[in-house]
Amino acid sequence: xxxxxxxxxxxxxxxxxxxxxxxxxxxxxxxxxxxxxxxxxxxxxxxxxxxxxxxxxxxxxxxxxxxxxxxxxxxx
Amino acid sequence: xxxxxxxxxxxxxxxxxxxxxxxxxxxxxxxxxxxxxxxxxxxxxxxxxxxxxxxxxxxxxxxxxxxxxxxxxxxxxxxxxxxxxxxxxxxxxxxxxxxxxxxxxxxxxxxxxxxxxxxxxxxxxxxxxxxxxxxxxxxxxxxxxxxxxxx
Numbered sequence: 001x002x003x004x005x006x007x008x009x010x011x012x013x014x015x016x017x018x019x020x021x022x023x024x025x026x027x028x029x030x031x032x033x034x035x036x037x038x039x040x041x042x043x044x045x046x047x048x049x050x051x052x053x054x055x056x057x058x059x060x061x062x063x064x065x066x067x068x069x070x071x072x073x074x075x076x
Numbered sequence: 077x078x079x080x081x082x083x084x085x086x087x088x089x090x091x092x093x094x095x096x097x098x099x100x101x102x103x104x105x106x107x108x109x110x111x112x113x114x115x116x117x118x119x120x121x122x123x124x125x126x127x128x129x130x131x132x133x134x135x136x137x138x139x140x141x142x143x144x145x146x147x148x149x150x151x152x153x154x155x156x157x158x159x160x161x162x163x164x165x166x167x168x169x170x171x172x173x174x175x176x177x178x179x180x181x182x183x184x185x186x187x188x189x190x191x192x193x194x195x196x197x198x199x200x201x202x203x204x205x206x207x208x209x210x211x212x213x214x215x216x217x218x219x220x221x222x223x224x225x226x227x
Contacts, residue, residue: 043161044085048134057082 001031001075006042006062007050009035015065016051023071031075088160089172093181096147096174100124104145109133109159110178117194118178120149122187130155133162142168149174149181 003020007013017033024031036042042050045059052062055074091099100106100123108120109130119125128136130150140146140163148156148163153175160173182192 039158040085040087040161043158043165045082046162046165048130048158048162 001029001055002034003031003074004034004036004054006036006045006047006052006054008039008042009037010050012065013037013051016053019065019068020053020071023068024075027072027075029075083165085161085164088157088164090153090157090175091147091172093174093176093184093186096149097123097186099145099147099172102145104147105141106147106149106174107140107156107159109148109150109156114151116190118182118188118190118192120178120181120187121189128159130159133159137163137166140168140171142170144170146171147174148172149177151177151179153177 005013005017005020007016013035017035020031020033036054042052045052045054047059047062049063051065053060053066053074060074061070096104096106104123106120106123106125108115108125108127110127111129111131112127115127119127126139128139137159146163146168148160148171150156150159153173156177157173157175160171163171178188179195182188182195
């Protein structure tokens with residue numbers, strides 16, 4: 001599963017990527033996380049508030065570090 | 077959350093304050109995306125200017141006209157670049173980013189409201205996160221508490 005974390009490299013962006021990695025590990029899911037830090041690329045998803053998360057080409061979350069359960073839900 | 081379409085955005089057009097003066101005289105609109113407390117200290121003047129803070133931009137971007145040239149501006153040109161790309165995402169074609177922002181504007185002697193001494197303070201809050209002050213908006217790029225700001 002490909003997941004993109006959109007954000008300028010801030011602490012919350014890193015925390016979001018780390019959380020997804022950890023939850024995926026716990027759930028036994030294989031994920032590929034791509035960090036998108038370029039502003040133009042971030043806004044190309046229509047996102048102004050970060051961190052944001054893109055799963056399957058869809059923005060599923062923006063503006064904060066997601067919760068453990070949210071991440072679990074995305075991993076299906 | 078709504079499905080969001082990814083769009084390929086061209087590189088934003090950038091203009092300096094001096095070039096902006098000509099465009100503004102020819103009828104362009106200046107949109108200042110700094111926060112109200114920054115605008116209260118020192119603001120752009122001598123042209124038609126509206127303030128839509130970046131923290132409110134997602135809710136208010138439709139106030140920006142599509143049928144005229146629009147120059148987005150902030151303190152140094154970072155926040156306004158984000159707003160410029162957001163408008164481009166929304167299909168605007170006549171938008172451009174002023175870079176740098178208010179400090180160069182003041183240095184060139186262009187009209188302002190407020191005090192030029194406030195420029196330094198305004199520039200200090202000009203990063204995408206608004207610096208380390210407690211005024212970081214939940215809707216800024218970093219959201220939430222300043223301790224976790226991106227910069």
